[in-house]
Amino acid sequence: MTERFIAFEGVRKSYDGKSYVVRGLDLDVAKGEFLTLLGPSGSGKTTTLMMLAGFEIPTHGSITLAGQRIERVPPHRRNIGVVFQNYALFPHMTVGENLAFPLKMRRLPKAEVTERVRHALDMVRMASFESRRPAQMSGGQQQRIALARALVFEPQLVLMDEPLGALDKQLREHMQLEIKHLHDRLGINVVYVTHDQSEALTMSDRVGVFNDGTLQQIATPHDLYEAPDNPFVATFIGENNAIAGEVMELSGGTCRIRASDGSLIAARAGVGLKIGAKTTLVLRPERITLAAAASGPNRFRAHVHELIYHGDHLRLRVSVCGCDDVRIKVPAGSVETPKPGTDIDIGWAEGDCRALALS
Amino acid sequence: MAMVLSDETVKTAIDTAALTRRLRLLRRRSQVKALLLVAPLMIFLVSVFVLPIGVLLTRSIDNSDVSRALPTTAAALATWNGRDVPGEPLFAALAADLKASSREDVAEVAKRLNNYESGIRSSLLKTARNIRNAQAPFQAAFIDVDARWANPERWSVFKQAMPKMTDFYLLAALDLQRSEMGQITGVTPKNAVHLDVLLRTFAVSLSVTILCVLTGYPLAALMARSKGWVANALLILVLLPFWTSLLVRTSAWVVLLQSRGVVNSGLIWLGLIDAAQPLDLIYNRIGVLIAMTHILLPFMVLPIYSVMKSIPPVYLRAASSLGAPPFSTFWRVYLPMSMPGVSAGGLLVFILALGYYITPALVGGPRDQMVSYFIAYYANQVTNWGMAAALSAILLVAVLILYAIYNRLIGIDRLRIG
Numbered sequence: 001m002t003e004r005f006i007a008f009e010g011v012r013k014s015y016d017g018k019s020y021v022v023r024g025l026d027l028d029v030a031k032g033e034f035l036t037l038l039g040p041s042g043s044g045k046t047t048t049l050m051m052l053a054g055f056e057i058p059t060h061g062s063i064t065l066a067g068q069r070i071e072r073v074p075p076h077r078r079n080i081g082v083v084f085q086n087y088a089l090f091p092h093m094t095v096g097e098n099l100a101f102p103l104k105m106r107r108l109p110k111a112e113v114t115e116r117v118r119h120a121l122d123m124v125r126m127a128s129f130e131s132r133r134p135a136q137m138s139g140g141q142q143q144r145i146a147l148a149r150a151l152v153f154e155p156q157l158v159l160m161d162e163p164l165g166a167l168d169k170q171l172r173e174h175m176q177l178e179i180k181h182l183h184d185r186l187g188i189n190v191v192y193v194t195h196d197q198s199e200a201l202t203m204s205d206r207v208g209v210f211n212d213g214t215l216q217q218i219a220t221p222h223d224l225y226e227a228p229d230n231p232f233v234a235t236f237i238g239e240n241n242a243i244a245g246e247v248m249e250l251s252g253g254t255c256r257i258r259a260s261d262g263s264l265i266a267a268r269a270g271v272g273l274k275i276g277a278k279t280t281l282v283l284r285p286e287r288i289t290l291a292a293a294a295s296g297p298n299r300f301r302a303h304v305h306e307l308i309y310h311g312d313h314l315r316l317r318v319s320v321c322g323c324d325d326v327r328i329k330v331p332a333g334s335v336e337t338p339k340p341g342t343d344i345d346i347g348w349a350e351g352d353c354r355a356l357a358l359s
Numbered sequence: 360m361a362m363v364l365s366d367e368t369v370k371t372a373i374d375t376a377a378l379t380r381r382l383r384l385l386r387r388r389s390q391v392k393a394l395l396l397v398a399p400l401m402i403f404l405v406s407v408f409v410l411p412i413g414v415l416l417t418r419s420i421d422n423s424d425v426s427r428a429l430p431t432t433a434a435a436l437a438t439w440n441g442r443d444v445p446g447e448p449l450f451a452a453l454a455a456d457l458k459a460s461s462r463e464d465v466a467e468v469a470k471r472l473n474n475y476e477s478g479i480r481s482s483l484l485k486t487a488r489n490i491r492n493a494q495a496p497f498q499a500a501f502i503d504v505d506a507r508w509a510n511p512e513r514w515s516v517f518k519q520a521m522p523k524m525t526d527f528y529l530l531a532a533l534d535l536q537r538s539e540m541g542q543i544t545g546v547t548p549k550n551a552v553h554l555d556v557l558l559r560t561f562a563v564s565l566s567v568t569i570l571c572v573l574t575g576y577p578l579a580a581l582m583a584r585s586k587g588w589v590a591n592a593l594l595i596l597v598l599l600p601f602w603t604s605l606l607v608r609t610s611a612w613v614v615l616l617q618s619r620g621v622v623n624s625g626l627i628w629l630g631l632i633d634a635a636q637p638l639d640l641i642y643n644r645i646g647v648l649i650a651m652t653h654i655l656l657p658f659m660v661l662p663i664y665s666v667m668k669s670i671p672p673v674y675l676r677a678a679s680s681l682g683a684p685p686f687s688t689f690w691r692v693y694l695p696m697s698m699p700g701v702s703a704g705g706l707l708v709f710i711l712a713l714g715y716y717i718t719p720a721l722v723g724g725p726r727d728q729m730v731s732y733f734i735a736y737y738a739n740q741v742t743n744w745g746m747a748a749a750l751s752a753i754l755l756v757a758v759l760i761l762y763a764i765y766n767r768l769i770g771i772d773r774l775r776i777g
Contacts, residue, residue: 102681
């Protein structure tokens with residue numbers, strides 16, 4: 001982390017005076033970073049974004065932007081671009097007028113307004129749409145204009161509140177790349193809110209996972225996927241099997257776990273693990289291999305319940321280590337297809353499963 | 360091969376035609392069904408609304424009373440040169456018509472003709488009484504009763520009144536008349552009342568509309584922003600006037616505004632005005648504006664409120680995130696987006712105000728009466744249906760022109776009442 005650009009310190013927010021929507025948020029964002037806030041609905045991620053934009057005032061704590069305390073600065077003086085979920089393009093203005101709006105508010109000379117509007121339209125490749133009305137455009141086009149409007153006044157920070165939520169899958173993936181490229185090109189900060197984890201993983205420098213008003217973990221997409229801090233993050237990001245057990249041995253980064261049926265599993269140890277404590281062992285379905293390929297300490301006999309064909313891969317639901325809902329994902333055609341009701345041998349590497357402390 | 364191909368083409372063509380016919384048949388069936396469903400209402404509207412109004416409006420140009428009562432005279436007048444004293448045949452024709460007509464018809468004709476030349480009424484009635492028993496030559500008999508029958512002007516009045524249709528009433532409604540030469544000129548200033556009344560009607564309606572916008576817009580904004588029981592209470596307060604009779608509401612203003620009324624007493628008690636000189640709040644323009652604004656306010660508030668309710672707050676957030684201070688957010692975003700409601704309410708209030716009758720009659724002075732008052736006056740008091748219809752027609756045309764202007768400027772499809 002080079003330079004602290006945004007900082008949340010002890011931020012709490014309550015709407016009703018009874019419960020906190022955001023409770024105790026500490027968060028640092030580096031200059032130029034693309035940060036995504038990810039979480040289920042009601043987890044506090046949007047409230048966090050709204051506090052940054054200035055539409056909500058924190059009940060406690062401070063927010064700093066580029067060294068300035070901003071939690072009491074009204075939104076129109078924060079100079080932060082915001083892209084809203086439903087674009088919020090002004091329906092009574094043309095595209096050009098929508099883009100000129102923030103510039104006129106800043107009293108820029110007319111020639112510069114024209115110049116910057118044209119430049120912003122070129123940036124999102126919508127130059128021919130200047131005189132259209134928002135209602136005459138498709139969702140994707142409106143999204144591009146909303147993006148251009150949030151960037152046209154050259155803010156250092158752009159906030160995006162589920163901006164691609166209303167688009168279809170293909171367009172969404174296309175726009176993800178486009179936003180990513182814009183970020184790389186302009187070197188601005190982006191704080192992006194989504195509940196779509198694949199969106200979070202593909203676009204961000206770092207992802208903050210929210211649940212129940214607290215930041216569960218903030219890490220790079222890779223670390224989040226490979227080394228989740230707690231069971232919530234492990235199961236929220238991607239697909240994970242969770243096997244309950246008890247810590248038997250703990251040495252350095254590895255440990256041995258006894259599952260409920262007595263089998264011993266070798267695993268990497270998560271933070272805060274103690275001998276004798278209950279733990280949840282997390283294991284990605286695609287990291288489990290069927291017997292023929294399995295080697296190493298973790299080899300078990302599993303009972304196949306179900307087999308689902310997905311075209312490019314197969315999914316098995318098996319009972320193993322006292323857990324009867326373990327899912328396995330294997331590439332189609334790589335192995336002989338097991339039959340439901342039979343027993344098979346499965347295994348996984350020690351480094352592929354993590355024992356996490358229960359909070 | 361070519362033969363087969365053309366056969367195919369012909370076959371498709373026939374099928375398409377049949378399909379089109381079939382589709383049209385099905386569509387027509389559903390149209391008939393829809394028409395039958397609305398038929399009762401259509402019949403009701405046509406019979407009690409369109410038809411009576413249409414008939415009334417024709418009275419503004421209808422002039423068949425004279426020519427119907429005096430058919431022979433009408434024919435004889437056609438050959439008269441219009442300058443000299445007419446000959447015996449015209450006098451004989453008028454005598455024949457007067458003898459054949461009932462007293463009521465003659466009275467109606469006399470009243471009509473009096474519009475063109477005052478004094479002709481009594482002269483004609485007197486002549487008609489005497490001529491019933493007279494014998495030819497009628498020229499002498501007529502002049503014997505009244506020397507004015509020898510005037511060509513007297514006969515040109517008959518000639519003017521003969522056509523089945525007349526623009527007399529419509530011109531009179533705009534303080535215009537036709538000179539003897541047939542040109543349109545203004546009436547003498549002493550008789551010019553209608554234009555003044557029409558202008559006054561528009562001025563009062565416009566003032567009321569502006570007052571309604573100024574008071575109704577903030578109220579609608581408050582309603583749109585409040586939640587829960589506050590919003591309900593405000594809505595009920597706005598709707599409350601709808602549940603009270605117009606007469607009661609207007610009379611309440613009399614109680615409040617009269618010189619010893621609640622408002623004046625309160626101001627005197629507060630020492631703001633001298634007890635000897637209470638404010639003139641009623642039986643003048645101020646009273647009319649206050650009472651009409653109050654009565655028409657719901658028609659302004661409700662359309663604005665419903666439009667404001669449909670403006671998502673995210674637009675205001677967007678404006679503010681783009682750097683617009685609160686006033687600019689209102690002026691550049693909220694106001695333009697709520698404009699359809701303002702224009703709908705404005706149009707509604709203005710058109711309703713144009714036709715106001717009871718309120719100005721009760722709380723206004725003699726110089727505050729609007730065009731409806733004069734329509735009622737002509738229809739009820741002097742039974743001049745032509746004038747009543749002409750004023751109504753002018754009012755209707757004014758409203759239609761207004762509507763057309765509105766449609767051109769804003770577009771009627773953008774009108775949103777609810």
